[in-house]
Each structure stands twice: as C-alpha cells, then as structure tokens.
Amino acid sequence: MLNTYQFPQFDYRQSPEQAAGTVLRHPVVVVGAGPVGLTAALDLAARGLRVVILDDNNTVSVGSRAVCYAKRPLEIWDRLGVARPMLDKGIEWKLGRVFLRDKEVYSFDLLPEDGHKIPAFINLQQYYLEEYMVAAAMANPLIDLRWKHKVVSMRQGEDHVSLAVETPDGIFQMEADWLLACDGANSDIRRMVGAEFTGQFFQDRFLIADIVMKAGFPTERWFWFDPDFHRGQSALLHKQADDVWRLDFQLGWEADPEREKRPENIIPRVREMLGPDAEFELEWASVYQFACRRVDNFRHGRVLFAGDAAHQVSPFGARGANTGVQDIDNLSWKLAAVVKGQAPEALIDSYHAERAFAADDNILNSTRSTDFITPKNAASRRYRDAVLALSGKYPFARPLVNSGRLSTPTPYVESPLNTPDAEEWSGRMAPGTCAADAPVRSGGQAGWLLEHLGEGFTLLVSGPEAEPVTCGAFTASVLRVGQDIEDSEGKIATRYDLCDGAVYLIRPDQHIAARWRSFDPEAIRAAILRATAGTEA
Template identity: 55%
Template sequence: MTRIFETPLYPYRRSADQDAATTVRHPAIVVGAGPVGLAAAIDLAMQGVPVVVLDENDKVSFGSRAICFSKRTLEILDRLGVDPSLVAKGVTWNLGKVFFGERQVYEFNLLPEAGHKRPAFINLQQYYLEQYLVERVNKLAAEGKPIEIRGRSRVIDVSPANDHVALTVDTPDGPYALEADWLIACDGANSPIRARLGLDFVGRVFEDNFLIADVRMDADFPTERWFWFDPPFNKGQSALLHKQPDGVWRIDLQLGWNIDKEKEKQPENVVPRLKAMLGEDVSFELEWVSIYTFQCRRMESFRHGRVLFAGDSAHQVSPFGARGANSGIQDADNLVWKLKLVMDGTAPESLLDTYDAERLHGADENILNSSRSTDFITPKSDTSRLFRNAVLDLSEKFAFARPLVNSGRLSVPCAYDGSALNGPDADGLPARTRPGTPLPDAPVAGGWLMDRVGGRFQLLTIDIDAPKGLEADGIAVECLALSPEDDPEGMLKERFLGEASGAVYLLRPDQHVVARWTTFDEAEVAAALLKSLGRG
C-alpha cells in the first residue's frame, strides 16, 4: 500500500521563469511547503496576492511530526477554507490523564465549557494536514487564484536589497535566479535562509533526549492524552501516549542525556522498550522513529527587512505542549493581513514591525511554558526531583497541587496584551474578550460566530445600533450586528457582554479584538481602526 507521504503531490515541472530572458520578480515568495508556509501562501492567494511556494521536496513530510492541532489552529484553517473533513479525519480529544509510577493521580479536561464549534485538540499526522493544505492550494489555483507550488526547488542563495530579495533556486534542471518583493521563510528549524543571512537563535538546549515512535497497532487505549512520570517500564524517566488516525499511536520515551542516538533508533533497541510499555503480547509495527533534544530558542527578530521568518525557522520549543506547529500557524495568521496592507500601500511598512513584536511575545510565552514543562519533566537536581515527586503525590488527593504539575502546558491562543495596535477598552466587559485577544467562539442563530468573522476588518455589535458598514481613510469596515435573538443559549452575553447591556467590538482580519466599547461612536471606531493599521 502506497502511503500519502510516499506520493509526490507537487512534482517538479520546469517553470517559465527558468527560461525568461531576465530575472522574474514575484510579489511574494514563500520558502517551505510545511503547514506554516502553506497556510501563509493560501492566505495571500485568497487576498489576491500572487505567491510562489518553493520547497526542496515534492511530497508531504515523512513521519507524523506535529500531531496535536489546537482549537485556535482549526479555526484559522476554517478561515482559510481548508476542507473541514480534516477534523473528522483527526482524533478528537479533550481529556488528559497523569500517572505517577503505576497509579493515575488525576485527569483534566481542556475544553470544559460547551458552545464551541471546534474541539480543544485533534490528533492528526502532519502529513495529513499538509495533504489537506496542498489540496486547498490546488483548488485555489483551479479557481484562478495566483498561487503555485514548485517542488524540488531548493533555495541555495539569498541576497536582500532595499526593495526586493534576490534568490538562487536549484532544480533538477540546474539553478536559476528569482526575485521577490517579499520573502517569507518557513524553511524549518535548520533554516538555510537563516544560515545564509548569518542569523542565529538565542535560548536553551536542555540536556535530555526523547525517543519518539509512531507505532501501528490495534489497542484498546482510550482517546486521551496519557503522561507518565517514573513509569515502571521507563524507571526514573517519563513517557507519553497519544492516539492518531489509522491505528497509529505516538509514543514518547525519555532516554536521558548521554546516549548514542543512532544506536537508540535501531529497531533492536526500540522494540524492547515498546514491549516493556505495551506488553509482550501486543503486536505492533514501527512506522517512524526519531530522537529529539529539547530546545527552547528563537531569533532575536523575526523581520529582517523584506525577509520575514515564521514557524520553526523563527522559533523552537520542546514538543510537550503542542506549541510548535500551532504557534507557527498563528505566525502566518498574524503576518499575512499586515503584509497585504503594506503591499497595497494602505499601511506603512512599519506595520510589519508589529508582526515582529506580537509574535516575539507569542514565542516568548511558548518558550517560558515549554521551559517550565521541561524543568518539571526532567528535574536537574535531587531537590528539584523531591519537589516534583511531592507535587505529584499531593495532586492525587488535593486539587490545589494539580496546577503545579507540568507534563507540558498545552497550547492556548496567544493574547497580544500591550500591543501597539490595541485600541481602547471599556469597563465592565469580560476579560477574555479584551483588546489583543482572539475572539472566542459562541453559537449564534444559524451557526457559529467564528464562521462569520475573519479575513477583513469588522465591527461586531451586540444589541447596539450602528451603521451596516463604515469607512475610515479608505478602509472599509463591515458591520456584523447581533441581537438577543441571535443568542439562543446566552453564550454571546456571557462571553462578550458580562454585565453590560450591549457592546461594540472592532475586529482585525485575524479575528483578534482591536478595541471595544459599550456605546457606538464612529469617530472612536475610526481612530482605533487607523491605530490598528499602524497609522494612529
């Protein structure tokens, strides 16, 4: 059986650019056809920006790699028009369990409240996500949108200039030159573009290694996240178990620091470890095996002139917490609407500096949480281990200790508190919808709130009179007017009004709140809009 990751989805074809008499310049080039690069390219094409994606491969990633995709990521994929059957393909889960030794100490629910279209997480192999994204690219191209993926096209040189970026691209037919008005580097943790520009990461490399294995088997484990501290099958270390589609299970086993990585990846060493965990009578097949070292690092800046870094090329975190791919897709979500406005001349180029500031904030938040998880999972002193074990013991019977347990704080949407783009806030409204936050979902008459917002500036009014639309200095703002009749379950009031009788929310194209009021004032809305464009 041929599997999706063995099939070329965007095979090499000679481009007209390779035969052009002069170097061709494109408005936007994305390097890297992983989830982040494809999401950025799709968003650009949907807004009418011609974009070329260059990737050194011609197929999706081998191995499941990223597997946990958060509710916020699923909402972004919905906005991008990615086939919603992706969610049905994934394994939906909200419940996690924590074990210490052989006993379960407690469990937790990541989405305890109702009234959301999407679950807290789905588990889905990265190659399936990439397949869905490539299919969306192909559909857009068939509709005449300006998007193209070029497989087996490896960028071997990058030369930034004031008004463009020059590239040299190697192909099976030899190298050729390209230029881009803007270059988005989504070329992974070992980013060749970052290396060519002489840029590096800052942060920590933790002295520990983990075996990661995708195992195909029939098993009756429930659809939950299970994490063990000091399990009997991996004494003194930790372990993680996740279910994926197609009978594939993700297993992580802590190995320690001083190991022979190549030796530990050999089946004759991997299989006994898995049998000790699963039982001698469980039949399984290894699909993919790797070893990773915890790293929590980022670039000092994600913007370097007309080169913009996103995803793993810009920042790295340890896998526990599902913060890698999810934060990378949030990078793309933050960047593209700003780049579009700059390219159109509607916003100053300095608006892109807010991509840097906001996503550096997101990266620092992820690195902080990931570092804390790593320190808890792999204590580096006897004292730290005693504290950790005491917390685990207490958490079995006492709820106050459970927030101290850290088996990987799971990814949550980033709120841009303190952003230069945030406008005014009104007293008395719920904190969860303050300026800088991504909009929470809620059921509304006829469907879901998140299906009705995003991709443009909008004014969400709840039981407040306002025009159907307005304009400020050439920027159109669409009004989405909702009333108590649109709130059948009372969740709009709970999440957006609190004790107020009505509210007005100005929303960015990436579904984040710019500003909010309890009355409508067109001049205040216009001023907040211009501030969100970097023109305030």
C-alpha cells in the same frame, strides 16, 4: 516505508522564468511548503495576493512530526476552507491524564465549556495535514507551488530580496518584494540573513515511536512519570489516525541515539509498556533532543520569519506547528494591506511585536514543562519528585505537576495595535485577545460566530445603532447580534459581556482591537487607524 501511508510524489516543473532566463519580481515568495508555509500561501491568496512557494523536496513531511493540532489553528484553517478533511480524519480529544507509576495523579480538560465549532484538539499525522493543504494550494490559481526549488543564496536590496534558486535544471535568479522564511528550525534563510537564534538546549533525549495497533485505550493524552514499564523516566501515549499511536520515551542524556532507535531495542520497550499480548507493528522511530529558542527579530528588512524558523520549543505542549500557524494568521492580513498600499510598513513591525510576545510566552511554558520533566540538577529533581509524591495523596500538589501545558492562543495584551478599554468589562475578550466562538442562528440556519466575521475589520454590535465605519482604505462592516445573527444560546452575551449598544472592533485575524459600550464612529475610526499602524493625515 510506512504501513499506513503512501507518500505522494509531486511533479517538478521548470518555471517559465527559469526556462526563459528572465528575472521576475514577485510580490511574495514563501520558502518551505510545510504546515506554516502552506498556511501562509493559502491565507495570502485568500486576501488576493499572488504567492510563489518554493520547497526543496517534492513530497509531504516524512516520519514522526507534529501530531496535535489545537483549536485556534484549526479555526484559522477553517477560515481558509481546509479544516474539514483534517477534522474528519483526525482524532478529537480534550482530556489529558498524568500518572505517577501506575496511579493517576492529575487530569486536565482543554475545553471545559461547550458552544465552539472546533474541538480543543485533534491528533493527525503531519503528512495528512500537509496533503490536504497542498491539494488546496495546487487548486488555487493565485498560488504557484514549485517543488524541488532550493534557495542557495540570497541578497537583501532596499525594497526587495534577490534569490538564487537551484532546481533539477540548474540555478536561476528571482526577486521578491517580501520573502517569508517558513523553512523550519534549521532555516537556511535565517543563516543567510545572519539572524541570531538563541535560547536554551536541554540535556535529555527522547525516543519517539509511532506504532500501528488496535487497542482500546481512550483517545486521551496519557503521560507517565516513573512508570513501572520505564522506571526513572517519563513516557507518553497518544492516538493518531489509522490506528497509529505515538509513543514517547524519555531516555536520558547518556542514551546512544543510534542504538536506541534500532527496532530490536524499541520493541521490548513497547512490549513492556503495552503488555506481552499487545499486537503492534513499528511504523517509525527517531530519537530527538530539544531546544527552546527564538530569532532576534521576526523581520529582517524584507525577510519575515514564521514558524520553527522563528522559534523552536520542546514538543511538550504541542506549541510548535500550532503557534507557527498563528504567526501566519497575524502576518497575512498585515502583509496583504502593506503590499496593496493600504497601510504603512510599520504595520509589518507589529508582526514582530505581537508574535515575538507570543513566542516568548510559548518558550516560557515549554521551558517550564521541560524543566519539570528533565530537572536540571539534583535539587530540582528532588522538588519534582516531592511534587509527584504529594500529588498522589493531596490535591494541592496536582496543579504543580507539569507534563506540558497545551497550546492556547497568547493574547496580545501589550500590542501597540490595541485601543485600551475606557470602560469596565467582564469576561475574557479584552483587546488583543482572539475572538471566542459561539453558536448562532442566521436565516434559520444554525452556524457559528467566527464564520460570520468578515475578511476585513468587523464591528460586532448589539442593538440597532451602528453603521459601517471607514478609515482610509479600511471599512469595518457591521455584524448585528439580534438581526444579522441570533445569539441562539446566549453565549455571545456572556463571552463578550455584550450588553445592549456595545460595539466590538474585530481585526481581520479575528482578534479584538477595541470595544465600547456605545457606537461612536470617531472612536472607531481612531481605533482602526491605530490597529493598522496608520497616522493621522
């Protein structure tokens, strides 16, 4: 089917519970073994939970799916020990260029500062990414990955979910204390729960073609408005692994998808884009249309939605899989704490508060980009064209050009888990923000700050006066800058405004919960209580 990739076929095995006809209650069942479901299994297992993943297929993602993986999800995968093969196989990039006709009008650098372990972005076909995570999941004794298991019905109980699951051996029943729906934009679980999934559809169609070619284009994201090879529409060129290139052509609403995805219609388009001498083979093509929408609540009883099952965006901005993985980063430590009886169920509700806020931010950015690329009426098309015309001549118009604002983490600035600052701070590390990486040295070895943050709460402190702080089941360990780790390039000091005596309380998902100018165990205890939705005993 593809020239560059052999799809693995994973073995279906009948589960002992289906063979025996007994109904088992599992702590967590994940539906969907895509990037989000696999990340969920790996993260929950890393936090000591047994996880069952059900997938209705028995291979990885087929065809042109997600391509661009951003720094933050890669940091999460690095925490889970699966980032290395992704970084080795993927194509690093950080520059985007925007052209009007054949003239560059705008460019952006997604990581303008150095001193981070993980690059701004890599491009990698989704099947590779899934393959690496499947291998890690299958090697993990806490993860039970079951292929060709399709959930055909479900019922919510007071404290669990009952599922009917269809396999090649028929239908059997299973139960879960918690069900994670990671089953994509067309989520069956969402339909079974009856959750609302509303938003905006865009009246436009896009042809996505992956081609194989040896070409000297730089590994940058190139986006054209009104290019000479595709007048009146937009186009995108982006490199993936194995000399596969992602091409994206805007077609307009009137285009016939069946006609447009025939090779005899695609190849002339590609030839016009790349010139008459380009040698290429068509790897995969499909025609897409887009919607931006989200589920009404990320939690419905004991069902939790994550990834595309919870929110859908247009692809301009690479905000789909990237934000889905961050859903899991947010959810897994909370779910693990609740399952282990360390925190009340209210902690799970903060998952909706924080990630629906992030989803709305993603949808806002994605909608703005799509409205620029696909103007809704003649008046907005006139403004769009005016921006593009002016951007060629005058710098002021260039920041208005919107070919996609690429995925960055949304700080949870309004989260109920944050303890607001009582003092003045400089830099970006306000409560609710994802902790910035920095180069460090430890025991004579060069490393990175994020590698030193623990699985639980961490106190990042400067100066000698600090000790671990316990609040209920949670103990925040101490990471002393200048002692446990050396701020080898001074980047922690500047990025965190970490003056002598300062203390940061960092959550298990590497987000800032609170910070103080001096060590105060009572304040820290109160902040841990707040960050775990606890109440005073």
